[in-house]
Amino acid sequence: MPTPRIAPARIRALQHAEREHFLATHPASLALGEAAQQHYLFGVPLHWMRDWPSPASLFVRQARGVTLTCADGLDYADFCLGDTGAMFGHSPGAVAQAIARQAAQGLTCMLPTTLAPAVGAGLQRVFGLPMWQLALSASDANRFVLRWARAVTGRPTLLVFDGCYHGAVDDTLVDLDPASGATLPRPSVLGQVHNHADFTRVVPFNDLPVLEAALARRDVACLLAEPALTNFGLVPPAPGFWDAARALCREHGSLFVCDETHTVSTALGGYAQAHGLEPDVLVVGKAVAGGLPCAVYGFTLDMATRMAAAKATAPEGHSGIGTTLSGNALTLAALDAALEHLHTQANYDHMLALAEQLEQGLASRIARAGMPWTVTRLGARMELQFMPHTPRNAQDVREHAQTEMEALTHLYMLNRGVLLTPFHSMLLVSPETGAQDIARLLAGFDKLLAELATN
Numbered sequence: 001m002p003t004p005r006i007a008p009a010r011i012r013a014l015q016h017a018e019r020e021h022f023l024a025t026h027p028a029s030l031a032l033g034e035a036a037q038q039h040y041l042f043g044v045p046l047h048w049m050r051d052w053p054s055p056a057s058l059f060v061r062q063a064r065g066v067t068l069t070c071a072d073g074l075d076y077a078d079f080c081l082g083d084t085g086a087m088f089g090h091s092p093g094a095v096a097q098a099i100a101r102q103a104a105q106g107l108t109c110m111l112p113t114t115l116a117p118a119v120g121a122g123l124q125r126v127f128g129l130p131m132w133q134l135a136l137s138a139s140d141a142n143r144f145v146l147r148w149a150r151a152v153t154g155r156p157t158l159l160v161f162d163g164c165y166h167g168a169v170d171d172t173l174v175d176l177d178p179a180s181g182a183t184l185p186r187p188s189v190l191g192q193v194h195n196h197a198d199f200t201r202v203v204p205f206n207d208l209p210v211l212e213a214a215l216a217r218r219d220v221a222c223l224l225a226e227p228a229l230t231n232f233g234l235v236p237p238a239p240g241f242w243d244a245a246r247a248l249c250r251e252h253g254s255l256f257v258c259d260e261t262h263t264v265s266t267a268l269g270g271y272a273q274a275h276g277l278e279p280d281v282l283v284v285g286k287a288v289a290g291g292l293p294c295a296v297y298g299f300t301l302d303m304a305t306r307m308a309a310a311k312a313t314a315p316e317g318h319s320g321i322g323t324t325l326s327g328n329a330l331t332l333a334a335l336d337a338a339l340e341h342l343h344t345q346a347n348y349d350h351m352l353a354l355a356e357q358l359e360q361g362l363a364s365r366i367a368r369a370g371m372p373w374t375v376t377r378l379g380a381r382m383e384l385q386f387m388p389h390t391p392r393n394a395q396d397v398r399e400h401a402q403t404e405m406e407a408l409t410h411l412y413m414l415n416r417g418v419l420l421t422p423f424h425s426m427l428l429v430s431p432e433t434g435a436q437d438i439a440r441l442l443a444g445f446d447k448l449l450a451e452l453a454t455n
Helices: 008-026 027-036 047-051 093-103 114-127 138-153 208-217 239-251 269-274 301-313 329-341 345-368 396-401 402-416 435-453
Strands: 060-064 065-070 075-078 131-135 157-161 172-177 182-185 200-203 220-225 254-257 281-284 295-299 372-378 381-385 427-428
Touching: 008 402, 027 295, 047 157, 060 114, 065 114, 075 435, 093 329, 114 131, 114 269, 114 329, 114 396, 131 138, 131 301, 138 220, 138 254, 138 281, 138 295, 138 301, 182 200, 200 208, 208 220, 208 239, 208 269, 220 239, 239 254, 254 269, 269 281, 295 301, 345 381, 345 402
Parallel strands: 157 200, 157 220, 220 254, 254 281
Antiparallel strands: 060 065, 065 075, 131 295, 172 182, 281 295, 372 381, 381 427
16 A cells, blocks of 8 residues: 655645634634733743744643643643643642642741651652752753762763753753764754853764763763653664663763653653663652652762762852752642652553553554554653654654644644644643543544545
């Protein structure tokens, strides 16, 4: 059976029709967007909120469970879930109640609360590491961990994978020149003044010989890595990759920092716990406290000893690590409730079972339609990829990118009451997701495939 080719003109025609449909059905969001232009850069509180593929911003009235309600009273089955921040559903009851109780008892006081020991024990129970520190975001946590890594190793260089996602950490906002292997500043990043290549080395994911060569210089403080690339589509590790990569880090004296901000959806405790990666440091953000701004980083006892020694031998003064609001009372209350009620095997059993159903539903429809697309899943997270195979690295994704098809899919599904991640077609299943939400998504996908088959 020949592979269908979707004419670019057909994609553009459908995109135009969907844009007109959105504009006709969202007058309240349009009015709010116009009013917001008077007070916000680009009309939104955070400038990249304007990057959704809809012709105007969707303004939210309420988000509960996996149902998002916009300003126009339209409901959406949410598979974006704040792009992982609301992985356990919007406003989980136990977390919302804990926040309300703590709000009446104090928000922040720059001191540990009585919950601190229980939270530490809960973090060890869920994620396996004994020692912890808190931050407000994974970006902050990664910044702090990089300082610790450089301090304890005495090495200056950071090693990351091309296509990595570690938040807004300057050192990681780099690309790989596929021709020369050189580290390049990412051109979209604003206000860059220092040369990333001086202290950051970037290598392709899943390439052990290049990774080994980068580590062999013995100037790498740490390999900071996601277990799978998640912000460049979803790129899983090749079989045996992490066993070999972990051994290389140990051989060459480089720390392994595992950023599970997105891959915490893999299994209870995250990918590292499920697959025995044994990182020196683990970072978890976004969803860890049920969606309240929070991140944590955990580390081994050996790492804790080295960190304490580095701090003890440094002069007194600002370490560059931590912020006044880190570990605040409200965060500890939310984190305590999340560790007890959200990070549970029962929740993950539900998420993984439904995610498998959704993966199979999408894959079977793609196969019947003969589309050259694939679905890649990692636990409760999956990616609809407009390419014929599961990608091996970021360059593989670049070479197969179909941005117009991604934008059309997002807007088409949005107009049928299904919210996908805006920047690529990621779908996330939560404990609050039900069979009816899966059915709604698959029904919309059926309609999209039928529209694409019509010339």
